[in-house]
Each structure stands twice: as C-alpha cells, then as structure tokens.
Amino acid sequence: MTAAAAAANVAAAAAAVTAPTIAQPVPFKLADRRLNHRHGLTIVLKIGTSSICDPVTHLPLLSNLSSVAETIVALKRSGHRVVLVTSGAIGVGLRCLNISQKPKEVIKNQAIAAVGQGKLMSLYDTLFSQFNQPVAQILLTRNDLADRTQYINACNTFEQLLEMDVIPIVNENDTISTAEIKFGDNDTLSAIAAGMVNADYLFLLTDVDCLYTDNPRSNPDAKAVRVVEDIGALREQIKVSAPGTSLGTGGMVTKLIAAELATAAGVTTFIARGSTPGNVIKIVDEVAAPTININVDDIGKSPDLLYTCFLAKRHPLGDRKWWIRHGIHNAGTVVIDRGAARALLQHKGSLFSAGITDVQGNFVAQQGVRIICTYQHAQTSSGESEDAGSEDGQQQQQYVIIGYGLANYSSTEIARIKGHHSCEIADLLGYADAECIVHRDNLARTLSLEEWQQWEDKHPEVDEDDEAH
Numbered sequence: 001m002t003a004a005a006a007a008a009n010v011a012a013a014a015a016a017v018t019a020p021t022i023a024q025p026v027p028f029k030l031a032d033r034r035l036n037h038r039h040g041l042t043i044v045l046k047i048g049t050s051s052i053c054d055p056v057t058h059l060p061l062l063s064n065l066s067s068v069a070e071t072i073v074a075l076k077r078s079g080h081r082v083v084l085v086t087s088g089a090i091g092v093g094l095r096c097l098n099i100s101q102k103p104k105e106v107i108k109n110q111a112i113a114a115v116g117q118g119k120l121m122s123l124y125d126t127l128f129s130q131f132n133q134p135v136a137q138i139l140l141t142r143n144d145l146a147d148r149t150q151y152i153n154a155c156n157t158f159e160q161l162l163e164m165d166v167i168p169i170v171n172e173n174d175t176i177s178t179a180e181i182k183f184g185d186n187d188t189l190s191a192i193a194a195g196m197v198n199a200d201y202l203f204l205l206t207d208v209d210c211l212y213t214d215n216p217r218s219n220p221d222a223k224a225v226r227v228v229e230d231i232g233a234l235r236e237q238i239k240v241s242a243p244g245t246s247l248g249t250g251g252m253v254t255k256l257i258a259a260e261l262a263t264a265a266g267v268t269t270f271i272a273r274g275s276t277p278g279n280v281i282k283i284v285d286e287v288a289a290p291t292i293n294i295n296v297d298d299i300g301k302s303p304d305l306l307y308t309c310f311l312a313k314r315h316p317l318g319d320r321k322w323w324i325r326h327g328i329h330n331a332g333t334v335v336i337d338r339g340a341a342r343a344l345l346q347h348k349g350s351l352f353s354a355g356i357t358d359v360q361g362n363f364v365a366q367q368g369v370r371i372i373c374t375y376q377h378a379q380t381s382s383g384e385s386e387d388a389g390s391e392d393g394q395q396q397q398q399y400v401i402i403g404y405g406l407a408n409y410s411s412t413e414i415a416r417i418k419g420h421h422s423c424e425i426a427d428l429l430g431y432a433d434a435e436c437i438v439h440r441d442n443l444a445r446t447l448s449l450e451e452w453q454q455w456e457d458k459h460p461e462v463d464e465d466d467e468a469h
C-alpha cells in the first residue's frame with residue numbers, strides 16, 4: 001500500500017473510532033537473553049531536531065541538551081547502559097552557514113550536515129565532559145549494515161564502547177547517504193541501533209508527550225494512548241500526524257514504524273516529550289522498578305507522567321532474521337505463486353525456482369529481496385484497495401508480502417530459471433551455485449501460516465482465463 005493510501009485508510013478508520021484498544025493487563029516478561037546480562041537495562045534514547053535546535057533561528061537549545069546529558073549521566077549512575085541517537089546535524093549546519101531554510105536539494109543537505117555534524121558532536125562532548133563522561137561518534141548508513149560482517153563489526157563496536165562506559169552517539173552518515181541507502185529518518189535508525197545493542201528500552205523523544213488518538217494541536221478531544229500491544233490494530237484506529245517542524249523528517253508515522261521495528265526485536269519502546277528529558281528517569285523507575293519484568297498495571301500509574309509504551313513482542317525475531325528483515329536494503333522483488341507461498345509458510349522451507357513467477361529490479365547474488373505474491377483485486381467504491389500494496393501503474397494488481405531474504409542468484413539469473421525445477425538450473429545457466437533461490441536460514445517470513453490462511457480466505461484465487469471471457 002502506498003503511504004498516501006495508508007494515511008487515507010488510517011484517517012477513515014479514525015472517523016469511526018473514539019479511543020484505541022488498550023492492552024490487556026497481562027504481566028509481561030522481557031526476553032530471556034535480556035534477563036541474563038549482568039548490567040542494568042540497556043537504553044537507547046533518540047532525540048529529534050525539534051529538541052536540539054530552534055525551528056526558526058536554528059540556535060541550539062542548550063538547556064534542553066544539558067538536561068539530556070544530565071539524564072543520561074544519571075541513568076548511567078543507576079547502572080544502565082545508554083546509547084544516544086541524535087538528529088540535528090542539518091539544523092546545526094544551517095546555523096553555522098547562516099542559511100535560513102533547509103534546502104530541498106540532497107547534495108546541499110549532505111554538505112550542510114557535514115558542517116553541522118562536527119559542531120553537534122563538539123557540543124555533546126563539551127556537555128558530557130562536564131561529567132567526565134566520554135562519548136563516541138557512530139555514523140551509519142544502511143549500506144554499512146547490508147553486509148553481515150560489517151553489521152556484526154558495528155554491533156561489536158557498540159558492545160565494546162558500552163563495556164568501556166562510553167556513550168555511543170549515533171547519527172545517520174548524511175554526507176554519503178543518498179535516497180537508496182538512507183534509513184530515511186532517525187526514528188528508524190534508532191530502532192535499528194536498539195536492535196543492534198539488544199536494548200531493553202528505546203525512547204523516542206519528541207515534541208509531544210505521547211501518542212494521541214488524533215492531533216492534539218487541532219483536536220482538543222484527542223486522548224492519550226498509554227499502552228500499545230498491537231501496533232497494526234492501533235493504526236486502524238487512530239489518526240497519525242505528519243511531521244511537525246520544518247527541519248524534522250519524522251512525525252508520528254515514522255515513530256510507529258520505528259516502534260514496530262524495535263518491538264519486533266524485543267525492545268520495549270516509549271514515546272515521550274523531548275523538552276523534559278528527565279522524565280525518562282521517572283518512566284524507567286515507574287516501568288522497571290523494582291525488577292525488569294514489565295507489569296502493564298505499572299504503566300500510567302502517575303497521571304502527570306504522560307508517555308506511550310509499546311510492549312515488546314513476546315517472541316522477538318532472532319538476530320539474523322531481524323537483520324534480514326530490517327537491516328538490509330531490498331534491491332529487488334521476487335514474485336511467487338500461492339503454492340510456493342503456502343509451502344514457505346507451512347513447512348518453513350527454502351524458496352525454490354519452481355514457485356517463482358516473476359522477478360523485478362536489478363540485483364546481484366547475496367543482495368536482499370522482498371518476496372511477494374500478487375493477486376487481482378476488485379476495487380472498492382472509493383477506488384482504494386483493502387490491504388497490502390499495489391504495483392506501480394497497475395491499480396488492480398495487488399500484492400501481499402510473504403517475507404524478505406538474501407538471494408542466491410542475481411535478478412538476471414532468476415529471470416532465466418523461474419518456473420523451472422532446481423535440477424534444471426545447471427542446464428539453464430551452465431552452473432548451479434545453489435539448489436534454492438533463498439535458503440531458509442536467510443529468509444525472514446512476515447506472515448504466520450494462520451495469517452496466510454485468513455488472507456487466502458479473504459482473497460480466493462481468481463481464474464484469469466475465466467476473467468478474460
């Protein structure tokens with residue numbers, strides 16, 4: 001589904017619903033791997049441009065940045081490990097260069113970020129050095145993480161820095177990031193960083209207290225959402241606002257995506273106000289103390305302390321599958337038939353060439369691909385499709401995403417062997433590097449078998465020959 005169609009669906013759903021489903025009060029236990037570490041909690045804090053720079057003058061919000069530093073130092077003194085994901089390179093760069101508005105051209109923003117990033121780090125270094133707290137700069141692009149070895153190297157560097165009591169300060173490497181290799185926004189980057197450090201908590205600090213059922217600036221009846229268990233269900237029920245300032249790239253849409261990503265990795269995620277960073281300490285106390293087992297009853301106990309808590313998934317994706325699903329850039333799409341989709345989800349096996357009907361995009365072996373199943377879909381009266389996505393230029397052609405994986409063959413090779421049995425690959429290509437197109441160990445499924453069955457019931461197969469007559 002396109003972003004515009006998604007937004008339209010969310011807005012339509014909001015009209016019919018007054019308040020979101022609040023999670024059932026079931027005591028929640030963090031994943032075991034987190035219980036075993038000998039430290040306190042591992043906490044990732046993401047701070048957006050609106051908490052760093054004045055949106056008009058671009059002057060740094062020094063008192064706020066000082067509070068962030070104080071908060072992080074206090075968390076560390078309580079035994080927690082902290083990673084800071086910060087935006088602000090462009091905002092600070094604009095001020096240094098005396099440019100009044102963020103330019104539209106990517107190349108100019110890359111140059112401005114190159115100026116601002118150094119200044120931003122110097123600012124953090126000055127603040128943290130008041131507490132004798134060493135900091136480290138980590139600049140990432142999606143490309144850096146696409147290679148498994150580099151991804152693991154980056155994870156190890158994070159781990160080593162945390163072991164050395166250093167605060168890693170992370171931003172996207174804007175200077176070399178172009179559209180294809182961008183995380184896009186620092187909300188997503190912070191969720192990926194949280195997955196990389198096996199964080200317990202991710203805090204997305206922003207310019208509102210929490211997630212609301214509607215935009216609180218325009219709708220006084222908007223209600224605070226305190227606990228979220230199912231982000232998909234929540235999306236159907238509330239109206240999510242677009243970016244709020246001229247410098248930020250995020251807004252609530254990207255916060256929900258980040259929360260989805262982080263909770264899938266087992267990270268409990270919070271939205272809280274960035275202008276009162278000290279609240280992070282209160283929230284950690286309210287939620288985590290005296291143990292790290294979250295009890296939903298503890299959330300929202302203090303009525304004055306507003307925040308939204310997204311509960312981590314009870315069965316998070318394993319590290320490798322999570323990396324395949326979220327860490328790597330998808331260079332292309334492999335279209336499979338329903339039989340292959342069913343087999344992938346039922347038997348949890350590998351993807352073979354026989355079930356492939358089409359390949360889209362240009363990729364080489366070992367790049368990431370999206371695996372989809374396409375279908376004909378009757379349009380609703382408004383012309384919107386009900387779910388999944390639609391292929392460009394073909395309004396009726398819809399797709400459902402089955403999973404993500406690393407391809408064993410290039411797009412050109414797959415185009416030649418699609419629909420053929422594995423034993424024919426050597427004849428067709430002159431060699432056979434692998435029996436399957438995506439090995440089961442390199443495949444992260446996005447649907448369960450039950451979800452697939454429900455989807456099939458809703459979308460019975462259309463006989464295209466019958467349709468044509």
Ligand SMILES: N[C@@H](CCC(=O)OP(=O)(O)O)C(=O)O
Pocket residue numbers: 047048049050086087088089090091113171172174184185186187247248249250251
């Ligand atoms: N990497 C960019 C930040 C991009 C971004 O996501 O900004 P924001 O929506 O304010 O978190 C910068 O440092 O200016």
